[in-house]
Amino acid sequence: MKHHLxxxxxxxxxxxAEIDRRPADPADHVATTRRVLDAHHPERLTLTVSAVVPETPTAVTLRLRRPDGADLPPFLAGQYVAVYADGTSRPYAISSSPAHPDHWDLTVRRVPGGRISNHLADTVRAGDAVTTTGPLGTFHHHPLFHGDDVVFLAGGSGVAxxxxMIRDIVDHGIDRRFHLLYGSRSADDILFRDELDGxxxxxxxxxxDHVVTAxxxxxxxxxxxxxxGLVHTLAGPxxxxxxxxxxxxxxYPYALAQLTELGHPARRVRFEANGAPADPAAQPHWPADAAPDEEVTVTARGRTFRTRRDRPLLDALEDQGIRPEAACRSGECSLCRVRVVKGAVHTAQEGRLRLSDERFGYTHSCxxxxxTDVELDV
Structure with missing residues (x-):
């Protein structure tokens, strides 16, 4: 139909007239486009754990492949996938190189009380099936804006x-200088130590440069x-x-303070999203009269239930079997976006909302x- 404008x-x-002269095109371009999109940006993948590699006393690497042996969707070094288990999901950075599309390596560290990390590290075995998203995230090198000389401050499993990125540089012969300053608790807790040093x-x-606290x-x-001082000593100006x-x-706040002390501009710092805040009530815009350990009522999809104020809405919804699409669980990707129909919520500083979200009542539930008591459109 011709548009009136x-x-x-x-x-x-x-x-x-040129369009009218062309013969009719019987091809199903929508289906073709859908196949290409699904190949590169699948919503879900069921993969097989081909190997579980012990890395340190507290960490393992899970090597994931397609059951049919085909290549996995391409990714940029630094991106992550979300792993689904036990009615929820968690994001894990891919630690392998984009040069090897036949597998993804996810390096997982046990954490006290870790619901998914401990499950993956302690119970998953070679041959098991794991459900993931396709690659996601903006934490990767952008050659136009990031330059060819970069510094990476990593702590613990944040080295993944x-x-x-380092494997990508080596495998593709990229002309880029990369200086890793990697902090660990102890020498036996350093992930990939031999490979990094080699x-x-x-x-x-x-x-x-490895730095240990104990x-x-x-x-x-x-x-x-x-x-x-140590960053300056190791990396120079x-x-x-x-x-x-x-x-x-x-x-994150610690590194930003140290970099600010060095006079480094915030626009030249890239932080990877890394979960919801440990204590949302400590943020300055948390309402002073809202006790974080008290419960309020949440209504969504015809269900009403109680939850603590300091529990992320996404976690509370998942506990009730209501599972919005989610990936980063850090306020960045916006997949878990919901609309607050009634009541008030505290959106943490980590939430990267659009300018229109506040006007129309949207927030990132993670x-x-x-x-207060709230009603949600999920």
């Missing part, structure tokens, strides 16, 4: 995306935290280099907390 454009008659020794454009006997490297930061939640 089309004749207002110069040359419309000639273009329309750095490992993928790659740094073989490739002059890659440098790796050095044991025989440790001769740097110790303590990644302070401004940052001079506007792009700095990536990934690790436990406490690393970092939203009900401070």
């Amino acid at each position: 089309a004749p207002l454009f110069d040359g419309h008659d000639d273009v329309q 995306p750095a490992m993928s 790659l740094a020794a073989e490739h002059p454009n890659i440098r790796v 050095p044991g006997t025989g440790w001769a490297g740097p110790t303590g935290l990644l302070t401004a 940052l001079d506007g280099r792009m700095v990536y930061v990934c690790g436990p939640q406490a690393l 970092v939203a907390y009900p401070v």
